[in-house]
Amino acid sequence: MSERCERCRRGFSNSAPKDDVEWLTDPPGAWRPGADELYVARCKRCGSMLLDRWHTDAETEGKEHHDVAVVLHDAARAAVTERRPAAIAAVSPQLRRRHLELLVDRMQLEDRESLERIERGQTEATEAFRGLVAHRLATMTPAPPIGDVLPRPAPSFFSTSGTRLRIDLDAGTRLTLELTRDVWWLTRVRGDAVEWRAELHSAGREALLGAVSMPDGDRAVALIAAPTAGEQGELFVVDVATGAVLGRSMHRLRAAPLELRALPSGCIFVATFQRFAVVRGDASVVCEGGAAAMPVAAPVADGVVLIDAPWRLLSLSLPSGEQRWSVPIDRSAAIAPSRDGHVLLSTGDAVARLDVRGPTPRVAWIASGHTPLALDDGGAALVRDRTDKSTRRIECAVYTARGERRQTISRPDANKAPTAQLSTDVLLFHSGGEVAVAAGEHIVYALSLPDRRTAHVTLDVGGAWVSYDGVVDRIASDGQRVGRWRLG
Numbered sequence: 001m002s003e004r005c006e007r008c009r010r011g012f013s014n015s016a017p018k019d020d021v022e023w024l025t026d027p028p029g030a031w032r033p034g035a036d037e038l039y040v041a042r043c044k045r046c047g048s049m050l051l052d053r054w055h056t057d058a059e060t061e062g063k064e065h066h067d068v069a070v071v072l073h074d075a076a077r078a079a080v081t082e083r084r085p086a087a088i089a090a091v092s093p094q095l096r097r098r099h100l101e102l103l104v105d106r107m108q109l110e111d112r113e114s115l116e117r118i119e120r121g122q123t124e125a126t127e128a129f130r131g132l133v134a135h136r137l138a139t140m141t142p143a144p145p146i147g148d149v150l151p152r153p154a155p156s157f158f159s160t161s162g163t164r165l166r167i168d169l170d171a172g173t174r175l176t177l178e179l180t181r182d183v184w185w186l187t188r189v190r191g192d193a194v195e196w197r198a199e200l201h202s203a204g205r206e207a208l209l210g211a212v213s214m215p216d217g218d219r220a221v222a223l224i225a226a227p228t229a230g231e232q233g234e235l236f237v238v239d240v241a242t243g244a245v246l247g248r249s250m251h252r253l254r255a256a257p258l259e260l261r262a263l264p265s266g267c268i269f270v271a272t273f274q275r276f277a278v279v280r281g282d283a284s285v286v287c288e289g290g291a292a293a294m295p296v297a298a299p300v301a302d303g304v305v306l307i308d309a310p311w312r313l314l315s316l317s318l319p320s321g322e323q324r325w326s327v328p329i330d331r332s333a334a335i336a337p338s339r340d341g342h343v344l345l346s347t348g349d350a351v352a353r354l355d356v357r358g359p360t361p362r363v364a365w366i367a368s369g370h371t372p373l374a375l376d377d378g379g380a381a382l383v384r385d386r387t388d389k390s391t392r393r394i395e396c397a398v399y400t401a402r403g404e405r406r407q408t409i410s411r412p413d414a415n416k417a418p419t420a421q422l423s424t425d426v427l428l429f430h431s432g433g434e435v436a437v438a439a440g441e442h443i444v445y446a447l448s449l450p451d452r453r454t455a456h457v458t459l460d461v462g463g464a465w466v467s468y469d470g471v472v473d474r475i476a477s478d479g480q481r482v483g484r485w486r487l488g
């Protein structure tokens with residue numbers, strides 16, 4: 001294979017390739033609004049293929065942008081002019097994401113076998129290209145309707161907000177909270193039958209509802225906002241089995257979403273955006289506080305560790321609420337519960353595993369990285385962003401509970417962080433329209449949606465459901481896709 005010429009090595013700065021090129025498509029024409037197209041030229045000096053993405057503003061006359069990708073590869077011509085999937089796979093490491101999307105838009109789709117090999121990872125390709133092919137195959141292939149097999153979230157908590165709220169507890173059972181003639185009714189319904197109905201006395205007109213599993217049964221927590229701004233709202237704790245109202249209290253919690261977490265001694269962590277409360281089983285308030293975003297709490301043996309504004313890490317005994325210790329931390333700090341009385345504390349570009357059981361917190365290990373995911377064995381997966389010689393490299397480093405590095409998953413073209421562990425060595429990555437699953441160091445499932453669309457991931461026992469563009473993929477706990485259905 002030849003070398004790139006001086007000009008192609010340097011790259012092109014926002015202009016269409018001009019000198020010493022042969023256009024293999026028509027060159028970009030006169031300016032017109034809202035164009036986003038790919039043109040192909042060949043460099044006569046070095047033979048590189050030049051993919052010129054021409055992008056024009058939707059309104060401002062004359063405003064345009066050229067983004068040129070240079071491809072030098074034996075398969076380049078088949079990739080960029082004939083658009084053969086296997087050829088695009090071979091050159092995919094030399095292409096940027098948007099160029100790939102435009103190539104995939106007009107890719108040859110007849111050779112199903114090649115496409116399926118790419119989807120399964122049997123053909124060498126970047127994860128971005130593989131994910132785009134997976135999306136293309138999913139939306140062009142007929143799949144059976146999903147029918148009764150519906151993705152459901154893991155039964156830890158669910159919540160909704162408004163004046164008619166509903167949460168599904170399990171197959172056929174739901175809780176509804178509804179304002180009818182100035183009275184709030186919380187109702188448990190199985191099929192069409194009402195199992196119980198509880199009246200919640202409040203003058204408020206807006207509510208949040210959630211449910212949480214406690215060791216002695218499920219509890220529903222209803223937050224009803226104060227009728228006028230600035231006043232306190234009301235919080236109710238209700239036994240989901242019987243409908244008994246176990247207690248009510250006042251709160252200053254605010255807007256949706258609502259998240260609930262079971263804490264030791266029958267206490268519940270109730271979090272809304274930027275505000276939290278810890279309440280006992282009878283709804284009495286242990287403490288209330290503020291956070292920079294969505295509050296997080298880590299349960300420990302007989303208490304809880306949480307971040308409270310203005311920015312300290314705080315350990316409380318439960319159910320008394322007595323403070324054990326507090327340490328000042330950075331405003332950007334975040335915690336995630338880890339096993340055996342530990343938390344992962346991340347600040348800026350470092351993550352520490354802290355033992356929070358004793359009279360003061362103790363650092364077990366510290367590593368560079370961010371966006372930690374706590375793993376079942378007490379370890380953590382961290383994202384590390386490194387720049388060597390102007391190349392940005394993203395990797396996911398997996399550490400054991402003792403701080404030994406177990407493996408590294410290289411993520412050259414991904415911006416997603418680890419969001420869930422499906423089984424011991426299987427991690428799920430998700431952000432927006434990008435989903436990937438790694439088993440050990442290998443990517444075993446990749447999905448990439450074009451045009452900034454969003455994929456929804458729902459975890460449950462034994463794996464995950466990924467839904468996007470009317471399609472649902474079932475991912476087993478070993479990371480393999482084991483089913484594909486169409487939403488009705």
Ligand SMILES: [Zn+2]
Pocket residue numbers: 004005006007008009043044045046047048
């Ligand atoms: Zn050249």
